[in-house]
Amino acid sequence: EVQLVESGGDLVKPGGSLRLSCVVSGLTFSNAKLNWVRQAPGKGLEWVGRINKKVDGGAPSYAAPVSGRFSISRDDSKDTMYLQINSLKTEDTAVYYCTTDDGGSAAYWGRGTRVTVSS
């Protein structure tokens, strides 16, 4: 059974930083392309970014609103993807989900981790 488990969400002050983790099991992690998607309170889902598998270069890509502040990385030895968020803004308050990427679709999602940015 494929499982994705996010962690690291917290209450943080504006300007702070946070690192979210996504541990994946049930599939060959090194073969997986992965995404981060978020949902702010009362809003729809928003794609944040993705990271390719290392054999394809392992490069991350980002949505414009987060580019420069968000950084996605992966550690294939730990079956874990990370989302580093710097210079947090109140509008970053959301539940953050990690998903698989099957080429045009996200077959599996985690339950999400909540980030709250407030003074």
Next chain:
Amino acid sequence: DVVMTQSPLSLPVTLGQPASISCRSSQSLVHSNGNTYLNWYHHRPGQSPRRLIYKVSNRDSGVPDRFSGSGSGTDFTLEITRVEAEDVGIFFCMQGTHWLWTFGQGTKVEI
């Protein structure tokens, strides 16, 4: 970015009755490879979103056959032939044709 517009946003349903949700995209979802990457998901609070349908009309393993997807180009529909109690929650569409994935606003289904 491709805008995905779902309707209705709220759908009161009766157990055993059919239901239908529309999803329209601001651009064609036909990929250059000929595939159309329109997906449907079901999300219950506190749980992981579950994919029901991929590439417009392909049902995922374990998804009851009362769920079906149809459509083409920019106009897509999710149909439930007979609503069951477990169907409460949010249904949303997602396009994966364009590199920046975008999502419908979600349709809240209530019994």
